[in-house]
Amino acid sequence: MTLADTNSWRGIQTELLRRINEREWLPGGLVPNEADLAQEFGCARATVNRAMRELADAGLLDRRRKAGTRVALHPTSRVILDIPIIRLEVEQRGAEWRYGLVESRVTPAPLALTSRLGLPRGTEMLHVTGLHYADNRPFLHEDRWININLLPMARDADFSQVSANEWLIQHAPYTGGDIGFSAMNADARLAELLDASEGSALFVVDRITWDKDTPVTSVRLSYAPGYRMNTKI
Amino acid sequence: MTLADTNSWRGIQTELLRRINEREWLPGGLVPNEADLAQEFGCARATVNRAMRELADAGLLDRRRKAGTRVALHPTSRVILDIPIIRLEVEQRGAEWRYGLVESRVTPAPLALTSRLGLPRGTEMLHVTGLHYADNRPFLHEDRWININLLPMARDADFSQVSANEWLIQHAPYTGGDIGFSAMNADARLAELLDASEGSALFVVDRITWDKDTPVTSVRLSYAPGYRMNTKI
DNA sequence: CAGATTAATATGTGCAGACATATAAAACAA
DNA sequence: TTGTTTTATATGTCTGCACATATTAATCTG
Structure with missing residues:
Protein backbone atom coordinates (compact mmCIF):
# COMPACT_ATOMS: atom_id res chain seq x y z
CA MET A 1 0.00 0.00 0.00
CA THR A 2 1.20 3.46 -0.78
CA LEU A 3 -0.91 6.14 0.80
CA ALA A 4 -3.96 6.21 3.00
CA ASP A 5 -2.61 2.94 4.29
CA THR A 6 -4.43 3.30 7.51
CA ASN A 7 -6.49 0.20 7.90
CA SER A 8 -9.52 2.40 7.75
CA TRP A 9 -12.47 1.65 5.62
CA ARG A 10 -11.52 4.38 3.14
CA GLY A 11 -7.92 3.35 2.95
CA ILE A 12 -8.91 -0.19 2.12
CA GLN A 13 -11.40 1.00 -0.44
CA THR A 14 -8.85 3.07 -2.31
CA GLU A 15 -6.45 0.15 -2.27
CA LEU A 16 -9.12 -2.14 -3.71
CA LEU A 17 -9.93 0.51 -6.29
CA ARG A 18 -6.28 0.66 -7.24
CA ARG A 19 -6.11 -3.07 -7.78
CA ILE A 20 -9.18 -2.89 -9.97
CA ASN A 21 -8.06 0.13 -11.95
CA GLU A 22 -4.55 -1.13 -12.52
CA ARG A 23 -5.82 -4.51 -13.66
CA GLU A 24 -4.13 -6.25 -10.77
CA TRP A 25 -7.48 -7.94 -10.41
CA LEU A 26 -8.78 -8.67 -13.88
CA PRO A 27 -12.34 -7.96 -14.97
CA GLY A 28 -14.42 -11.03 -14.31
CA GLY A 29 -11.77 -12.35 -11.97
CA LEU A 30 -12.40 -13.64 -8.50
CA VAL A 31 -11.31 -11.48 -5.61
CA PRO A 32 -10.06 -12.86 -2.29
CA ASN A 33 -12.85 -13.31 0.21
CA GLU A 34 -13.56 -10.91 3.02
CA ALA A 35 -11.91 -12.98 5.70
CA ASP A 36 -8.65 -13.24 3.76
CA LEU A 37 -8.61 -9.54 2.92
CA ALA A 38 -9.34 -8.69 6.53
CA GLN A 39 -6.31 -10.72 7.54
CA GLU A 40 -4.17 -9.14 4.85
CA PHE A 41 -5.12 -5.62 5.90
CA GLY A 42 -5.08 -6.48 9.55
CA CYS A 43 -8.61 -5.36 10.21
CA ALA A 44 -12.02 -6.77 11.00
CA ARG A 45 -14.10 -8.42 8.32
CA ALA A 46 -16.82 -5.81 8.79
CA THR A 47 -14.38 -3.14 7.69
CA VAL A 48 -13.54 -4.97 4.49
CA ASN A 49 -17.24 -5.57 4.00
CA ARG A 50 -18.00 -1.90 4.14
CA ALA A 51 -15.27 -1.04 1.66
CA MET A 52 -16.40 -3.70 -0.78
CA LEU A 81 -27.18 13.87 -11.00
CA ASP A 82 -28.26 16.29 -8.35
CA ILE A 83 -31.44 17.96 -9.43
CA PRO A 84 -31.74 21.10 -7.38
CA ILE A 85 -34.52 23.57 -6.98
CA ILE A 86 -34.46 25.75 -10.06
CA ARG A 87 -33.93 28.91 -8.08
CA LEU A 88 -30.84 27.45 -6.47
CA GLU A 89 -29.56 26.22 -9.79
CA VAL A 90 -29.78 29.72 -11.20
CA GLU A 91 -28.27 31.31 -8.12
CA GLN A 92 -25.39 28.86 -8.11
CA ARG A 93 -24.51 30.19 -11.52
CA GLY A 94 -24.17 33.57 -9.92
CA ALA A 95 -27.24 34.91 -11.66
CA GLU A 96 -30.30 36.58 -10.24
CA TRP A 97 -33.37 34.38 -10.33
CA ARG A 98 -36.85 35.56 -11.14
CA TYR A 99 -40.05 33.71 -11.84
CA GLY A 100 -42.89 34.80 -14.06
CA LEU A 101 -46.24 33.06 -14.14
CA VAL A 102 -47.66 32.57 -17.60
CA GLU A 103 -50.88 30.79 -16.86
CA SER A 104 -52.58 28.91 -14.05
CA ARG A 105 -55.96 27.28 -14.35
CA VAL A 106 -57.89 24.15 -13.56
CA THR A 107 -58.76 22.19 -16.64
CA PRO A 108 -59.28 18.60 -17.75
CA ALA A 109 -55.90 16.99 -18.39
CA PRO A 110 -55.21 15.73 -21.88
CA LEU A 111 -55.68 12.05 -22.49
CA ALA A 112 -51.99 11.36 -23.01
CA LEU A 113 -51.33 12.62 -19.52
CA THR A 114 -54.19 10.98 -17.64
CA SER A 115 -53.39 7.65 -19.16
CA ARG A 116 -49.75 7.88 -18.21
CA LEU A 117 -50.70 8.89 -14.68
CA GLY A 118 -53.35 6.23 -14.40
CA LEU A 119 -56.13 8.75 -13.74
CA PRO A 120 -59.64 8.61 -15.21
CA ARG A 121 -59.84 10.37 -18.55
CA GLY A 122 -60.98 13.92 -18.28
CA THR A 123 -59.72 14.33 -14.70
CA GLU A 124 -59.41 17.97 -13.77
CA MET A 125 -55.90 19.06 -12.93
CA LEU A 126 -54.21 22.35 -12.18
CA HIS A 127 -52.18 23.44 -15.18
CA VAL A 128 -49.45 25.93 -14.34
CA THR A 129 -46.95 27.32 -16.80
CA GLY A 130 -44.26 29.84 -16.07
CA LEU A 131 -40.81 31.05 -16.92
CA HIS A 132 -37.71 31.05 -14.79
CA TYR A 133 -35.29 33.85 -15.55
CA ALA A 134 -31.58 34.17 -14.89
CA ASP A 135 -30.53 37.82 -14.84
CA ASN A 136 -33.77 38.67 -16.64
CA ARG A 137 -33.03 36.34 -19.52
CA PRO A 138 -35.33 33.36 -19.97
CA PHE A 139 -33.68 30.34 -18.42
CA LEU A 140 -36.31 27.66 -18.68
CA HIS A 141 -39.98 27.14 -19.32
CA GLU A 142 -41.92 25.11 -16.78
CA ASP A 143 -45.09 23.38 -17.91
CA ARG A 144 -46.70 21.61 -15.01
CA TRP A 145 -49.83 19.64 -14.19
CA ILE A 146 -50.75 19.19 -10.55
CA ASN A 147 -53.08 16.56 -9.15
CA ILE A 148 -55.59 18.74 -7.30
CA ASN A 149 -57.48 15.78 -5.95
CA LEU A 150 -54.40 14.92 -3.98
CA LEU A 151 -53.42 18.54 -3.30
CA PRO A 152 -56.60 20.63 -2.99
CA MET A 153 -54.68 23.47 -1.33
CA ALA A 154 -52.89 24.00 -4.61
CA ARG A 155 -56.07 25.69 -5.86
CA ASP A 156 -55.49 28.56 -3.48
CA ALA A 157 -51.75 28.89 -3.91
CA ASP A 158 -50.55 32.07 -5.58
CA PHE A 159 -48.14 30.86 -8.21
CA SER A 160 -47.30 34.37 -9.28
CA GLN A 161 -45.50 34.77 -5.96
CA VAL A 162 -43.99 31.32 -5.48
CA SER A 163 -42.94 29.08 -8.34
CA ALA A 164 -44.89 25.86 -8.58
CA ASN A 165 -41.53 24.15 -8.32
CA GLU A 166 -40.92 25.41 -4.81
CA TRP A 167 -44.51 25.30 -3.67
CA LEU A 168 -44.59 21.61 -4.37
CA ILE A 169 -41.35 20.93 -2.59
CA GLN A 170 -42.81 22.62 0.45
CA HIS A 171 -46.23 21.05 0.35
CA ALA A 172 -46.13 17.79 -1.52
CA PRO A 173 -44.33 14.80 -0.14
CA TYR A 174 -43.45 12.18 -2.67
CA THR A 175 -41.89 8.79 -2.66
CA GLY A 176 -40.54 8.41 -6.17
CA GLY A 177 -40.55 9.60 -9.71
CA ASP A 178 -39.73 8.98 -13.33
CA ILE A 179 -37.40 11.29 -15.18
CA GLY A 180 -36.61 11.52 -18.85
CA PHE A 181 -34.06 13.69 -20.63
CA SER A 182 -34.37 14.50 -24.29
CA ALA A 183 -33.86 17.14 -26.95
CA MET A 184 -36.65 18.96 -28.80
CA ASN A 185 -36.96 21.64 -31.41
CA ALA A 186 -38.59 24.78 -30.08
CA ASP A 187 -42.03 25.43 -31.52
CA ALA A 188 -43.16 28.98 -32.25
CA ARG A 189 -44.70 29.54 -28.85
CA LEU A 190 -41.77 28.19 -26.82
CA ALA A 191 -39.31 30.02 -29.04
CA GLU A 192 -41.04 33.29 -28.30
CA LEU A 193 -41.25 32.66 -24.57
CA LEU A 194 -37.61 31.62 -24.34
CA ASP A 195 -36.46 34.41 -26.61
CA ALA A 196 -34.98 31.89 -29.02
CA SER A 197 -35.43 31.22 -32.67
CA GLU A 198 -37.98 28.69 -33.81
CA GLY A 199 -36.48 25.27 -34.24
CA SER A 200 -33.64 25.79 -31.74
CA ALA A 201 -32.60 22.61 -29.97
CA LEU A 202 -33.86 22.66 -26.39
CA PHE A 203 -32.77 20.43 -23.57
CA VAL A 204 -35.93 18.98 -22.06
CA VAL A 205 -36.55 17.27 -18.75
CA ASP A 206 -39.80 15.41 -18.20
CA ARG A 207 -40.63 14.33 -14.74
CA ILE A 208 -43.55 12.58 -13.10
CA THR A 209 -43.63 12.46 -9.34
CA TRP A 210 -45.51 9.86 -7.32
CA ASP A 211 -46.57 9.50 -3.73
CA LYS A 212 -46.65 5.74 -3.54
CA ASP A 213 -49.02 4.97 -6.43
CA THR A 214 -50.72 8.33 -6.63
CA PRO A 215 -49.44 10.84 -9.16
CA VAL A 216 -48.49 14.16 -7.59
CA THR A 217 -47.34 16.20 -10.52
CA SER A 218 -46.05 15.98 -14.05
CA VAL A 219 -43.73 18.62 -15.38
CA ARG A 220 -41.81 19.44 -18.52
CA LEU A 221 -38.84 21.75 -18.16
CA SER A 222 -37.59 23.21 -21.43
CA TYR A 223 -34.25 24.93 -21.04
CA ALA A 224 -33.21 27.88 -23.14
CA PRO A 225 -30.72 27.04 -25.90
CA GLY A 226 -27.18 26.49 -24.74
CA TYR A 227 -28.05 24.84 -21.47
CA ARG A 228 -25.79 22.04 -20.39
CA MET A 229 -26.22 19.70 -17.47
CA ASN A 230 -22.87 18.70 -16.01
CA THR A 231 -21.71 16.08 -13.60
CA LYS A 232 -18.80 13.84 -12.73
CA ILE A 233 -18.31 10.14 -12.56
CA MET B 1 -44.54 0.48 12.93
CA THR B 2 -46.71 -1.14 10.37
CA LEU B 3 -44.81 -3.47 8.11
CA ALA B 4 -41.21 -4.52 7.75
CA ASP B 5 -41.11 -3.94 11.46
CA THR B 6 -38.23 -6.27 11.86
CA ASN B 7 -35.54 -4.35 13.60
CA SER B 8 -33.40 -4.71 10.54
CA TRP B 9 -31.71 -1.68 9.08
CA ARG B 10 -34.06 -1.78 6.11
CA GLY B 11 -37.10 -1.85 8.31
CA ILE B 12 -35.80 1.05 10.31
CA GLN B 13 -34.91 2.93 7.17
CA THR B 14 -38.39 2.64 5.72
CA GLU B 15 -39.85 3.77 9.01
CA LEU B 16 -37.57 6.80 9.06
CA LEU B 17 -38.50 7.49 5.44
CA ARG B 18 -42.14 7.34 6.37
CA ARG B 19 -41.69 9.89 9.13
CA ILE B 20 -39.90 12.18 6.72
CA ASN B 21 -42.37 11.74 3.90
CA GLU B 22 -45.42 12.15 6.05
CA ARG B 23 -43.99 15.26 7.65
CA GLU B 24 -43.94 13.64 11.07
CA TRP B 25 -40.45 15.05 11.17
CA LEU B 26 -40.54 18.48 9.61
CA PRO B 27 -38.00 19.71 7.08
CA GLY B 28 -35.20 21.39 8.94
CA GLY B 29 -36.30 19.76 12.15
CA LEU B 30 -34.04 17.93 14.53
CA VAL B 31 -34.32 14.16 14.62
CA PRO B 32 -33.76 12.09 17.75
CA ASN B 33 -30.19 10.98 18.12
CA GLU B 34 -28.93 7.53 17.25
CA ALA B 35 -28.84 6.27 20.79
CA ASP B 36 -32.46 7.24 21.44
CA LEU B 37 -33.67 5.76 18.18
CA ALA B 38 -31.75 2.58 18.88
CA GLN B 39 -33.56 2.32 22.18
CA GLU B 40 -36.92 3.05 20.55
CA PHE B 41 -36.43 0.41 17.90
CA GLY B 42 -34.78 -1.99 20.28
CA CYS B 43 -31.64 -2.40 18.25
CA ALA B 44 -27.99 -1.45 18.32
CA ARG B 45 -26.84 2.05 17.53
CA ALA B 46 -24.85 0.72 14.57
CA THR B 47 -28.06 -0.46 12.97
CA VAL B 48 -29.69 2.95 13.26
CA ASN B 49 -26.47 4.46 11.99
CA ARG B 50 -26.57 2.40 8.85
CA ALA B 51 -30.18 3.28 8.16
CA MET B 52 -29.55 6.99 8.66
CA LEU B 81 -27.99 7.28 -14.37
CA ASP B 82 -26.47 4.05 -15.52
CA ILE B 83 -24.45 4.67 -18.62
CA PRO B 84 -24.03 1.32 -20.29
CA ILE B 85 -21.92 0.21 -23.20
CA ILE B 86 -23.70 1.42 -26.31
CA ARG B 87 -24.05 -2.06 -27.74
CA LEU B 88 -25.83 -3.21 -24.59
CA GLU B 89 -28.05 -0.15 -24.60
CA VAL B 90 -29.19 -0.98 -28.11
CA GLU B 91 -29.64 -4.65 -27.36
CA GLN B 92 -31.65 -3.91 -24.26
CA ARG B 93 -34.12 -2.15 -26.51
CA GLY B 94 -34.50 -5.43 -28.34
CA ALA B 95 -32.76 -4.12 -31.44
CA GLU B 96 -29.82 -5.50 -33.33
CA TRP B 97 -26.67 -3.50 -32.87
CA ARG B 98 -24.15 -2.75 -35.56
CA TYR B 99 -21.19 -0.42 -35.69
CA GLY B 100 -19.82 1.33 -38.70
CA LEU B 101 -16.49 3.13 -38.71
CA VAL B 102 -16.53 6.48 -40.46
CA GLU B 103 -12.98 7.62 -40.00
CA SER B 104 -9.92 6.84 -37.93
CA ARG B 105 -6.68 8.75 -38.11
CA VAL B 106 -3.96 10.31 -36.05
CA THR B 107 -4.01 14.06 -36.24
CA PRO B 108 -3.22 17.09 -34.11
CA ALA B 109 -6.12 17.75 -31.79
CA PRO B 110 -7.88 21.09 -32.06
CA LEU B 111 -6.90 23.76 -29.61
CA ALA B 112 -10.24 23.73 -27.82
CA LEU B 113 -9.69 20.10 -26.95
CA THR B 114 -6.04 20.17 -25.95
CA SER B 115 -6.64 23.11 -23.67
CA ARG B 116 -9.53 21.39 -21.95
CA LEU B 117 -7.48 18.26 -21.54
CA GLY B 118 -4.42 20.12 -20.36
CA LEU B 119 -2.25 18.79 -23.19
CA PRO B 120 0.31 20.82 -25.17
CA ARG B 121 -1.26 22.51 -28.15
CA GLY B 122 -0.92 20.54 -31.32
CA THR B 123 -0.66 17.20 -29.50
CA GLU B 124 -1.36 14.30 -31.86
CA MET B 125 -4.37 12.24 -30.92
CA LEU B 126 -6.29 9.42 -32.52
CA HIS B 127 -9.54 10.73 -33.92
CA VAL B 128 -12.17 8.04 -34.41
CA THR B 129 -15.68 8.67 -35.65
CA GLY B 130 -18.33 6.06 -36.25
CA LEU B 131 -22.01 5.28 -36.19
CA HIS B 132 -23.90 2.89 -33.98
CA TYR B 133 -26.96 1.37 -35.59
CA ALA B 134 -30.06 -0.16 -34.04
CA ASP B 135 -31.75 -2.50 -36.50
CA ASN B 136 -29.81 -0.82 -39.30
CA ARG B 137 -31.13 2.61 -38.46
CA PRO B 138 -28.62 5.17 -37.21
CA PHE B 139 -28.79 5.28 -33.43
CA LEU B 140 -25.97 7.58 -32.50
CA HIS B 141 -22.86 9.21 -33.83
CA GLU B 142 -19.66 8.78 -31.85
CA ASP B 143 -16.93 11.36 -32.26
CA ARG B 144 -13.94 10.42 -30.18
CA TRP B 145 -10.40 11.57 -29.49
CA ILE B 146 -8.01 9.13 -27.86
CA ASN B 147 -4.80 10.03 -26.06
CA ILE B 148 -2.29 7.89 -27.98
CA ASN B 149 0.59 8.92 -25.78
CA LEU B 150 -1.17 7.15 -22.95
CA LEU B 151 -2.54 4.33 -25.12
CA PRO B 152 -0.07 3.64 -27.93
CA MET B 153 -1.71 0.28 -28.67
CA ALA B 154 -4.76 2.18 -29.87
CA ARG B 155 -2.80 2.93 -33.04
CA ASP B 156 -2.98 -0.72 -34.01
CA ALA B 157 -6.55 -1.39 -32.95
CA ASP B 158 -8.99 -2.13 -35.77
CA PHE B 159 -11.92 0.10 -35.03
CA SER B 160 -13.87 -1.23 -37.98
CA GLN B 161 -14.22 -4.48 -36.06
CA VAL B 162 -14.60 -3.25 -32.51
CA SER B 163 -16.20 0.05 -31.60
CA ALA B 164 -13.87 2.49 -29.91
CA ASN B 165 -16.38 2.50 -27.09
CA GLU B 166 -15.77 -1.12 -26.25
CA TRP B 167 -12.09 -1.16 -27.10
CA LEU B 168 -11.50 1.51 -24.49
CA ILE B 169 -13.51 -0.26 -21.84
CA GLN B 170 -11.35 -3.30 -22.40
CA HIS B 171 -7.99 -1.57 -22.56
CA ALA B 172 -8.15 1.75 -20.79
CA PRO B 173 -8.54 1.94 -17.05
CA TYR B 174 -9.78 5.24 -15.76
CA THR B 175 -10.42 6.81 -12.43
CA GLY B 176 -12.96 9.49 -13.20
CA GLY B 177 -14.63 11.64 -15.78
CA ASP B 178 -16.69 14.68 -16.59
CA ILE B 179 -20.01 14.33 -18.33
CA GLY B 180 -22.25 16.93 -19.88
CA PHE B 181 -25.70 16.57 -21.38
CA SER B 182 -27.09 19.07 -23.81
CA ALA B 183 -29.20 19.58 -26.91
CA MET B 184 -27.86 20.62 -30.31
CA ASN B 185 -29.23 21.26 -33.75
CA ALA B 186 -27.93 18.79 -36.30
CA ASP B 187 -25.60 20.31 -38.85
CA ALA B 188 -25.68 19.14 -42.44
CA ARG B 189 -23.05 16.45 -41.97
CA LEU B 190 -24.54 14.97 -38.81
CA ALA B 191 -28.02 15.14 -40.27
CA GLU B 192 -26.90 13.09 -43.22
CA LEU B 193 -25.07 10.53 -41.12
CA LEU B 194 -27.98 10.13 -38.73
CA ASP B 195 -30.52 10.08 -41.51
CA ALA B 196 -32.25 13.11 -40.01
CA SER B 197 -33.19 16.48 -41.33
CA GLU B 198 -30.83 19.38 -40.87
CA GLY B 199 -31.60 21.34 -37.74
CA SER B 200 -33.22 18.43 -35.87
CA ALA B 201 -32.73 18.59 -32.12
CA LEU B 202 -30.18 16.00 -31.05
CA PHE B 203 -29.51 14.78 -27.55
CA VAL B 204 -25.78 15.10 -26.98
CA VAL B 205 -23.51 13.59 -24.36
CA ASP B 206 -20.00 14.93 -23.95
CA ARG B 207 -17.63 12.97 -21.83
CA ILE B 208 -13.99 13.31 -20.87
CA THR B 209 -12.37 10.40 -19.09
CA TRP B 210 -9.32 10.70 -16.87
CA ASP B 211 -6.85 8.30 -15.38
CA LYS B 212 -5.87 10.30 -12.33
CA ASP B 213 -4.76 13.55 -14.00
CA THR B 214 -4.07 12.18 -17.44
CA PRO B 215 -6.78 12.48 -20.07
CA VAL B 216 -7.71 9.14 -21.61
CA THR B 217 -10.38 10.05 -24.11
CA SER B 218 -12.90 12.69 -25.01
CA VAL B 219 -16.07 11.74 -26.78
CA ARG B 220 -19.22 13.34 -28.09
CA LEU B 221 -22.21 11.09 -28.57
CA SER B 222 -24.97 12.59 -30.72
CA TYR B 223 -28.15 10.56 -30.56
CA ALA B 224 -30.57 10.32 -33.45
CA PRO B 225 -33.72 12.44 -33.03
CA GLY B 226 -36.29 11.06 -30.64
CA TYR B 227 -33.83 9.59 -28.19
CA ARG B 228 -34.80 9.83 -24.56
CA MET B 229 -32.74 8.93 -21.56
CA ASN B 230 -34.90 7.59 -18.75
CA THR B 231 -34.39 6.91 -15.11
CA LYS B 232 -36.12 6.86 -11.76
CA ILE B 233 -35.66 8.68 -8.55
C1' DC C 1 -27.35 -41.68 -14.45
C1' DA C 2 -30.82 -38.29 -12.80
C1' DG C 3 -32.88 -36.17 -9.24
C1' DA C 4 -33.20 -35.09 -4.44
C1' DT C 5 -30.78 -34.17 -0.14
C1' DT C 6 -27.11 -32.45 2.60
C1' DA C 7 -22.98 -30.02 3.63
C1' DA C 8 -19.83 -26.31 2.97
C1' DT C 9 -18.86 -21.56 2.20
C1' DA C 10 -18.96 -16.49 1.16
C1' DT C 11 -21.57 -12.73 1.87
C1' DG C 12 -25.38 -10.15 4.62
C1' DT C 13 -26.67 -8.47 8.80
C1' DG C 14 -26.86 -7.81 13.75
C1' DC C 15 -24.94 -6.63 18.59
C1' DA C 16 -22.26 -4.59 22.36
C1' DG C 17 -18.62 -2.00 23.35
C1' DA C 18 -14.80 1.16 22.51
C1' DC C 19 -12.39 5.10 20.94
C1' DA C 20 -11.97 9.02 17.39
C1' DT C 21 -13.45 13.40 15.79
C1' DA C 22 -15.97 17.42 14.86
C1' DT C 23 -18.22 21.08 16.91
C1' DA C 24 -21.85 23.62 19.57
C1' DA C 25 -22.16 25.47 23.88
C1' DA C 26 -20.38 26.84 28.17
C1' DA C 27 -16.79 28.76 30.87
C1' DC C 28 -13.13 31.72 31.16
C1' DA C 29 -9.92 35.57 30.35
C1' DA C 30 -8.49 40.06 28.46
C1' DT D 1 -17.80 42.97 25.27
C1' DT D 2 -14.87 39.98 22.61
C1' DG D 3 -11.89 36.42 21.81
C1' DT D 4 -10.01 31.99 23.65
C1' DT D 5 -10.15 27.67 25.99
C1' DT D 6 -12.58 23.88 27.81
C1' DT D 7 -16.22 20.60 27.98
C1' DA D 8 -20.01 17.97 26.57
C1' DT D 9 -22.22 15.55 22.97
C1' DA D 10 -23.66 13.35 18.53
C1' DT D 11 -21.91 11.20 14.85
C1' DG D 12 -17.99 8.32 12.57
C1' DT D 13 -15.58 4.27 12.64
C1' DC D 14 -13.51 -0.07 14.21
C1' DT D 15 -13.46 -4.65 16.59
C1' DG D 16 -14.78 -9.32 17.57
C1' DC D 17 -18.26 -12.16 17.62
C1' DA D 18 -22.60 -14.49 16.19
C1' DC D 19 -26.11 -16.07 13.34
C1' DA D 20 -28.84 -15.67 8.80
C1' DT D 21 -29.13 -16.64 4.02
C1' DA D 22 -28.11 -17.75 -0.60
C1' DT D 23 -25.95 -20.83 -3.44
C1' DT D 24 -22.45 -23.93 -4.99
C1' DA D 25 -20.58 -28.44 -4.48
C1' DA D 26 -20.72 -32.91 -2.72
C1' DT D 27 -23.33 -36.80 -1.44
C1' DC D 28 -26.89 -39.86 -1.30
C1' DT D 29 -30.74 -42.53 -3.42
C1' DG D 30 -33.79 -44.65 -6.70
Missing part, protein backbone atom coordinates in the same frame (compact mmCIF):
# COMPACT_ATOMS: atom_id res chain seq x y z
CA ARG A 53 -20.10 -3.05 -0.39
CA GLU A 54 -19.76 0.49 -1.63
CA LEU A 55 -17.75 -0.65 -4.62
CA ALA A 56 -20.46 -3.19 -5.37
CA ASP A 57 -23.13 -0.50 -5.07
CA ALA A 58 -21.12 1.58 -7.49
CA GLY A 59 -21.15 -1.30 -9.93
CA LEU A 60 -17.44 -2.06 -9.85
CA LEU A 61 -17.76 -5.39 -8.11
CA ASP A 62 -20.26 -8.19 -8.40
CA ARG A 63 -20.93 -10.00 -5.17
CA ARG A 64 -22.89 -13.14 -4.54
CA ARG A 65 -23.08 -15.24 -1.45
CA LYS A 66 -21.06 -18.37 -1.56
CA ALA A 67 -19.93 -17.55 -5.10
CA GLY A 68 -17.70 -14.75 -3.87
CA THR A 69 -16.77 -11.37 -5.27
CA ARG A 70 -15.70 -10.66 -8.84
CA VAL A 71 -14.54 -7.57 -10.64
CA ALA A 72 -17.43 -6.38 -12.77
CA LEU A 73 -17.13 -7.28 -16.42
CA HIS A 74 -19.10 -4.35 -17.73
CA PRO A 75 -18.50 -1.51 -15.34
CA THR A 76 -21.52 0.53 -16.40
CA SER A 77 -20.42 3.83 -15.09
CA ARG A 78 -22.95 5.20 -12.72
CA VAL A 79 -23.59 8.89 -12.87
CA ILE A 80 -25.21 10.80 -10.09
CA ARG B 53 -26.24 7.10 6.82
CA GLU B 54 -27.86 5.92 3.60
CA LEU B 55 -30.61 8.50 3.93
CA ALA B 56 -27.96 11.15 4.46
CA ASP B 57 -26.07 9.95 1.39
CA ALA B 58 -29.31 10.20 -0.53
CA GLY B 59 -29.62 13.80 0.58
CA LEU B 60 -32.72 13.38 2.73
CA LEU B 61 -30.98 13.99 6.02
CA ASP B 62 -28.25 16.38 7.05
CA ARG B 63 -25.96 15.04 9.70
CA ARG B 64 -23.24 16.76 11.65
CA ARG B 65 -21.36 15.62 14.66
CA LYS B 66 -22.51 17.11 17.88
CA ALA B 67 -25.15 19.12 16.04
CA GLY B 68 -27.21 16.05 15.34
CA THR B 69 -29.37 15.00 12.44
CA ARG B 70 -31.92 17.16 10.67
CA VAL B 71 -34.38 16.54 7.90
CA ALA B 72 -32.93 18.14 4.80
CA LEU B 73 -34.47 21.48 3.94
CA HIS B 74 -33.88 21.24 0.22
CA PRO B 75 -34.06 17.59 -0.65
CA THR B 76 -32.22 17.90 -3.96
CA SER B 77 -33.42 14.75 -5.52
CA ARG B 78 -30.53 12.63 -6.58
CA VAL B 79 -30.85 10.80 -9.83
CA ILE B 80 -28.69 7.86 -10.73
